[in-house]
Amino acid sequence: MNLVQLKEVMKYHLRNFNDEGEVINDQTVHNKILSTTDGFGNANSKYVYRAVIRWTMKKNGHQDKVWPADWFDKDVSYLASKIL
């Protein structure tokens, strides 16, 4: 998986959580799309997004790196560059 592929996967999942009608691109900030209040407990879009990206990394042969603490306030490009 390269950087472009990881960003495409991230944008695919963000589109599927995007009930706000925001534009999804490399500059989309996660906190504009994801939320901790759209589910019960940790069954929410922020938590699920993080889990599915980590699953994708592992299943496609990459190291499951620690996510930066500020990822939620950063965009797709920033997060992809930190966890690949």
Place this chain on the structure above:
Amino acid sequence: MNKKFLYILIAGLLAMQFSYSQEKPLEVSLGSINTESKRNAIDFGIRYAKTLDSLFKKQDILLSGKNSLFQASPEFIVQSGTNDAFSSIDVKLSGLFMLFKTTTIDNQLTPCTDCFMDLLPISVGIETNNTFSTINGIIEFGYVPWYQSPMMKKVPSWMKNTKIGVFLQAGYKFNIDTTNIIPVGGQIDESKEAVDDRIFRVKGSFAIDTKSLFEINGVGVGLVGSADGWYDFLNSEVYYTIKGAARFFLTQNKDKYFDLKYQKGSGAPNFNQGDQFGIGLTMTF
């Protein structure tokens, strides 16, 4: 120290500490309410959920199966207030087990999040009240269907604003009261669950959040409601709580809002069946 000031001090310290964290997982609310005994009171709520790796700088647990995964993190929820305001404190270590189909995006295998997914929350924790008269140790298993994806064409759009869940709860109710303070109004423990005895109940939850339905002078207005019902197997008793609010969003990104709210029933652990209403401001950090 006056109890009221102690609450405000604790809430303030928590808010200060957590507001410096960068993941902004904190929701703090402060309001004025009319309690079950028709007294005015200050109420506050704190909801804090943060992943283990951002707390401890180590990657948290992730178990990945062929069409499943499991991830765990802590959660902290407080509802409390002065006088006889409803109070409940939940502290949990929660895990989420997910079942899903897979798809391929740019030649990379990934979970299909525009398909129906099964989410199974699992948690271990405690529930108590603000007098800490009892502590319930609880293990909870749940089922939450995920059908809210905007890409799911077969689900009616209004339904995507709802969420449902079913949870099986088992545990033990510990009596730790040494104060002998007699609670009043909304603080009375009306649960049939006996102290120093087992707990075994099923909980059903339904919630709706319309987000911003319309705007008045640039202020988004929406409706929020939730209903939780419990069946206590050991005492053949039913408990419930219903919450409703008209929500006025103060910012475009909806991280600050003002609620006109009503609540019938306190929920666990007291299961008090009184009601309270009021106004409150909520901010997320």
